Amino acid sequence: MRGQPQDFDRVLSSMCTEPHPVAREAAGEFLATNPGDPATYQTVSDLEDEVVAMLGEVAGVDDPAGYVASGGTEANIQAVRMARNRCVTHTPNVVVPESAHFSFKKAADVLGVELRVTPLRDDRRANVGAVERFCDEDTVLVVGVAGSTEYGRVDPIPELAAVASEYGALMHVDAAWGGFVLPFSGHEWSFADASLDTMTIDPHKMGQAAIPAGGLLARDPALFDALAVDTPYLESTSQATLTGTRSGAGVASAHAAMTELWPDGYREEYERQQANADWLADALADAGLDVVEPELPLVAASIDDVAFESLRDAGWRLSRTGNDELRVVCMPHVTREMLESFVADVETVTATVAADGG
């Protein structure tokens, strides 16, 4: 019997979503193409160039260099690799805020660089003073997060970029999740707002493309030279990606989704999901939970362990922050109706926990 994927009607903590119908269709059509071999698979390679140009439009940079990666993890690893390969020091370090995604730990491990994790401000954003204190002459990269995985916070990107430049380090922004909502939210996060070198921005999260479609952008194409290796048996002569054979499905679906949705479709989605997040934050607070105010469409709230497990048992796909709060990511598949039904269950389980002796 063929397997069936689960449906999305109780998925609340995922940063991925159902692909847009046009993205799903394009992914199917391009399943047998490999942008990793562009001279052979010319059509998908041309589409990839268009995707990079469109990602540049989203991220506020004309004519960036870049490619469609397998995801934010690969893009972040590659950004660290660029910085490491260009540096002269033998003991390079990368300075990240504590809110940085765990992919930077993988990057540091694989690439042999020191990861300096800096404490946050009380508002859960990067603390520029702390970042500056952790930087030295061996710092090759400063990372800012635009839309953090746990709380959807946006770091003070222009200030972090100024610190990076003071130390001669590259500046990378991780907008893997936030990249497709931030153009509409009024934050300073993009190449247009600060002197950034590289950015991670994933079509397969808020961009509504099929997995795998991550994005890595660089303002200066020369940065990719630090990644290029010779490719003797391909028709093309060098390759800067981390993976070899890659899915043309991700490229084509990103192209289809962005052609369909940028900018109006994404704006409408952001407005709908921000309204959902604000509504949910109020509803959970009314239900007696301690809510972390949403800045982007992502809500966290403290909840009793037993109540959390009961919600999971009721089928809600929920995860927790490092502080054990529940986390709801208002992705495109999340509807107000789903959230109403979720809040009703939260009220029931917290009332039961209270009655059982809380």
Ligand SMILES: *Cc1c(COP(=O)(O)O)cnc(C)c1O
């Ligand atoms: C999801 C996420 C990543 C990792 O991306 P994958 O596509 O899961 O590899 C990196 N950074 C941030 C901020 C994310 O939200």
